[in-house]
Amino acid sequence: MSEEKEALFSKNNRALLTDPLSDNNPITVQVLGICSALAITVQLKPAIVMSIAVLFVLVFSNLIVSLLRNMIPSRIRIIVQLLVVASLVILVDQVLKAYAYDVSKELSVFVGLIITNCIIMGRLEAFALANGPWKSVLDGIGNAAGYGFILIVVAFFRELLGSGKLLGYEILGHKGKTIAESTGLYQLGYENNGFMLLSPMALITVGIIIWVHRSKNRKLIEN
Amino acid sequence: MDLRKQIDKIKPHFEKGGKYEKYGPAFDGIETFLYVPNHTTKKGAHIRDGVDLKRVMMIVVLALVPATIFGIWNIGFQNMGEGQSFWAYFSFGAIRFLPMVIISYGLGLGIEFAYAIFRGHSVNEGYLVTGLLIPLIMPIDLPLWMLAVSVVFAVVIGKEAFGGTGMNILNPALVARAFALFSYAAYMSGNTVWVADAVADGVSGETVLGALGGNIMPNTSVMDMFMGYMPGSVGETSVLMILIGAAFLLFTGIASWRIMLATVIGASLTGLLFNAIGSETNILFNFPWWQHLLVGGFAFGAVFMATDPVTAAQTTKGKWIYGFLIGVFAILIRIVNPTLPEGMMMAILLMNVFAPTIDHYVIKSNVNKRKKRLQKVKA
Numbered sequence: 001m002s003e004e005k006e007a008l009f010s011k012n013n014r015a016l017l018t019d020p021l022s023d024n025n026p027i028t029v030q031v032l033g034i035c036s037a038l039a040i041t042v043q044l045k046p047a048i049v050m051s052i053a054v055l056f057v058l059v060f061s062n063l064i065v066s067l068l069r070n071m072i073p074s075r076i077r078i079i080v081q082l083l084v085v086a087s088l089v090i091l092v093d094q095v096l097k098a099y100a101y102d103v104s105k106e107l108s109v110f111v112g113l114i115i116t117n118c119i120i121m122g123r124l125e126a127f128a129l130a131n132g133p134w135k136s137v138l139d140g141i142g143n144a145a146g147y148g149f150i151l152i153v154v155a156f157f158r159e160l161l162g163s164g165k166l167l168g169y170e171i172l173g174h175k176g177k178t179i180a181e182s183t184g185l186y187q188l189g190y191e192n193n194g195f196m197l198l199s200p201m202a203l204i205t206v207g208i209i210i211w212v213h214r215s216k217n218r219k220l221i222e223n
Numbered sequence: 224m225d226l227r228k229q230i231d232k233i234k235p236h237f238e239k240g241g242k243y244e245k246y247g248p249a250f251d252g253i254e255t256f257l258y259v260p261n262h263t264t265k266k267g268a269h270i271r272d273g274v275d276l277k278r279v280m281m282i283v284v285l286a287l288v289p290a291t292i293f294g295i296w297n298i299g300f301q302n303m304g305e306g307q308s309f310w311a312y313f314s315f316g317a318i319r320f321l322p323m324v325i326i327s328y329g330l331g332l333g334i335e336f337a338y339a340i341f342r343g344h345s346v347n348e349g350y351l352v353t354g355l356l357i358p359l360i361m362p363i364d365l366p367l368w369m370l371a372v373s374v375v376f377a378v379v380i381g382k383e384a385f386g387g388t389g390m391n392i393l394n395p396a397l398v399a400r401a402f403a404l405f406s407y408a409a410y411m412s413g414n415t416v417w418v419a420d421a422v423a424d425g426v427s428g429e430t431v432l433g434a435l436g437g438n439i440m441p442n443t444s445v446m447d448m449f450m451g452y453m454p455g456s457v458g459e460t461s462v463l464m465i466l467i468g469a470a471f472l473l474f475t476g477i478a479s480w481r482i483m484l485a486t487v488i489g490a491s492l493t494g495l496l497f498n499a500i501g502s503e504t505n506i507l508f509n510f511p512w513w514q515h516l517l518v519g520g521f522a523f524g525a526v527f528m529a530t531d532p533v534t535a536a537q538t539t540k541g542k543w544i545y546g547f548l549i550g551v552f553a554i555l556i557r558i559v560n561p562t563l564p565e566g567m568m569m570a571i572l573l574m575n576v577f578a579p580t581i582d583h584y585v586i587k588s589n590v591n592k593r594k595k596r597l598q599k600v601k602a
Contacts (some may be wrong), residue, residue, distance in 0.1 A: 189366060195406040204380060211384065 008134070016138040020146035023219055027150040028210045032118040036110055037151055038202040044167050046106045047155035049096070051148025053111060057088045058120050059140035065128040066136035072129075081124045082115065089114045119147055154205050162196030230254055248339035252346025276388075280351040282475050286468035287355055287527065293464040294457035295320050298363050301418040301454050319419050320457060323358035326371050331357075334378045338387065349388035349395070349533070350378070356396035356527060359458030360520065360568075361403065362416040369407050373399040393575045394534045397568050404568075412564070417454035430454050431518040432557065436564035438506045448517040459523040462516075469526040478530040481539065482546035486525040489550025490515060497558050507558040515554055524553070524567035534575040538585040545581055549574045 026032045033054075040046045064084050065072075072080050093111045096104035104111065114120065123143055128136040159165055164172040164185070173184015175192070195201045214220045236242045237250035298319050299312030331350045339346040357374060381398035382391045404411040414429040431453060434441040443453050451461025459465075472478035494512025502508035515521060529535060529549050536545035549570045556566025563569065 189368075191366075191369070191407055191410070193372075193406040194408055195402060198405060207384075208380075 013135060013138055016135060017142040017145075020139075020142040021149065022146075022213070022217060025146045025150065025213070026119045026122075026143050027147055027206065028213050029220065030119075030122075032122055033147055034203075034206070036113065036117060037147075037154060037206060038199045040107055040110050041151060041155040041158050041202050041205075042162065042197055043106075043159045043165075044152065044155045046103055047151045048148075049100065049103045050107060050110065051144070051151050053092045053096070054114060054117065054119070054147055055141070055144035056092060057085060057114055058123060058144040059137055060088050061085045061120060062123060062128040062136040062140035063133050065124050066131060066133045069129050077129065078121075081121065085120055085124070086115050119143060150206070150209060153209060154202060157205055158196045158202060161193045162201075164190075164192050226257065230257070246340055248343065248345050249336045252336065252339065276349075277351070279477055280349065282477050283352045283472065283527070284355055286471045286477075287352075287359065287458070289464040289467045290458045290461060290523070291355070291359060293451055293461045294359060294459075297451060297460055298419055298457065300452065302420060315419075319363050320358065322367055323361065323363075323365075323370055323457075324355065326367055327357045327374050328354040330371055330374045331378050334375065334383070335387075338383050344387070349382070353377070353395045356458075357399045360396060360400050360456045360523070362411060363419045363457055364416050365403065365407075365410050369403060369410060372406070373403040376402045389533055391533060392579075393572055394528055394531050397528060397572050397575075400568055401572060417456070430564070432564040435507050435510055436561070438504075440506055440510070443518075445514065445517070448514065453518075456520060456523075459520040462522045465522045465526050472526065472530070478526070479532075479535065479542055481542040482530050482535055482549075483525050485543045485546025486529055486550040486553075487516060489547035490521065490525075490554045491550070493551045493554040497554070505558070510558075512554075515557065519557070519565045520567040521553060524571055525549070528567075528571050529574075534578060536578040536581045536585075538582050541578070541581045541585045544585075545574050545578055548577075 020026060024030065027034065027037055036050060040050050061081070061084050065081055068080070068084075089112065092114070093104070096107070096111060123139060127139045131139070156166070159167075160172075164170060164175065170184075172190065173186045174182060175186045176182040179187060179189065193201075234250070234254070237244065237247045239247075241247075243250070292313075295316035296309065296312050298316030299307070299314070302315060303312065328350075331354045335346055335350050357377070358370070361370060361373075377395045377399035381393055381395045382388070385391045400411075410416055414433050417430055417433075429441075431441045431443050431448065447453055449462050451464065453460055469478070469483065473480050473483075491512055494510075494515045497508050498512050500508060525546075529546060536542050549567075552570035552573060553566040556563055556569055560566065
């Protein structure tokens with residue numbers, strides 16, 4: 001049993017946590033989970049809630065599948081994985097409906113669509129089925145954090161430039177009907193960028209993040 | 224003027240091993256702008272012409288001059304109404320228009336030069352035309368900072384991200400306009416933006432297409448449409464001036480007459496079709512098909528935008544298909560899409576995306592034809 005000898009936060013285990021943040025980011029490097037990154041990043045709040053939801057589902061599905069991995073016949077493993085993920089997603093959906101109804105309505109089908117998020121099935125297939133529970137939990141946290149980080153960065157820029165707000169607070173000033181009624185930047189003639197609210201701009205924002213990321217991170221430079 | 228001698232004197236500093244080697248691309252860009260370089264392409268399969276790209280771009284800029292001068296005059300004419308002197312109109316327009324040109328060229332060329340130095344390639348010439356096209360297709364009342372944001376977006380995302388001049392998929396000037404339209408819709412469409420100070424001065428700034436969009440048949444005379452005495456983007460209103468530019472482009476062999484003709488044919492046929500169908504609820508169905516060619520950005524787009532050699536189809540047959548579909552989609556969008564009164568920009572951008580696909584299939588069909596011919600000879 002080599003697994004038990006390994007320290008809880010050995011170098012390898014730490015890499016599981018930090019790798020998906022940059023070198024192997026699920027969105028910017030593996031280009032997975034893009035649809036939700038485009039759909040729910042108009043505002044910061046839904047993006048944060050979505051990140052937490054994915055974190056919960058990914059960590060627990062990784063853990064459960066990893067515990068069951070030696071019992072699952074490989075022919076029906078996809079069905080079993082789906083069953084685990086779907087139960088967790090329903091759990092998240094019900095909790096959101098009960099305690100955060102507004103956000104739940106904003107996220108609409110995208111909570112349910114966590115089931116089809118490629119990141120989750122990808123991690124279950126590629127990692128949880130072949131590794132122990134502790135490592136799988138770390139891998140889940142790492143990947144969900146990498147996903148959530150990009151989601152929050154995109155949502156930050158889209159809400160700031162698109163509606164001039166952050167988490168609903170008007171940090172660029174209030175926009176009245178006329179310039180005289182406005183405050184802050186709007187008094188100077190500033191206008192919100194309507195394009196930022198449309199999904200193409202989310203794709204372009206993700207593209208810019210990938211561009212910056214790849215030109216900064218030497219490991220990702222292709223020749 | 225001993226500019227040539229001056230340039231030759233400081234040139235060694237910018238060459239390999241010189242003091243300012245890093246800024247070589249910027250120096251090269253300025254030098255070849257001022258003087259024809261003495262090293263043009265001499266051999267190789269890609270030879271097309273003895274002219275280098277910078278001359279081509281300058282000819283397009285010259286072709287834009289009539290439309291630009293008329294546009295500047297028209298800014299004043301639309302705001303002040305009849306009864307003023309030419310210079311009164313022109314100076315009013317120039318005061319409004321020149322800041323837009325300065326911002327467009329200043330920012331765009333600044334980014335191009337920065338990229339050239341950073342990446343170590345020579346400065347791309349393409350911006351000479353784009354820099355003038357952008358202010359020509361914007362409403363005159365657009366706040367300058369919005370223009371600046373659009374220019375930066377068009378150059379960085381529309382062009383440099385793809386690899387610079389010659390590599391861009393979409394026409395950068397139209398990228399700037401599309402960006403501005405989606406970002407600041409209130410400043411890019413409607414009845415008040417097409418004439419300078421329309422709201423403050425109480426001038427009606429309704430365009431022909433704007434009126435039609437509101438289901439009202441406009442009373443602009445055909446002569447006004449042709450001459451361009453109507454509100455609109457700076458460069459787009461006068462079909463006469465655009466035709467002078469088009470004649471110049473065709474005479475020098477720079478732009479493709481196939482694309483221009485195909486665009487007109489496509490638009491005419493689509494217009495005819497909708498005229499024939501007719502409609503009681505949508506007045507655009509009954510707008511005479513040939514007047515579609517005179518209003519909005521159709522003429523300007525067909526002559527200066529659709530023919531952009533980088534983003535258009537390259538094959539002869541492909542050019543016909545590409546131009547024809549631009550005409551079809553432009554009129555289709557105008558008539559059937561209620562949210563977009565003008566469809567020329569969207570039509571060109573759409574076909575820019577499809578141009579490589581069209582070329583691919585034209586070439587493929589040619590290959591197949593030749594294969595069949597070969598089989599016949601063998602058999």
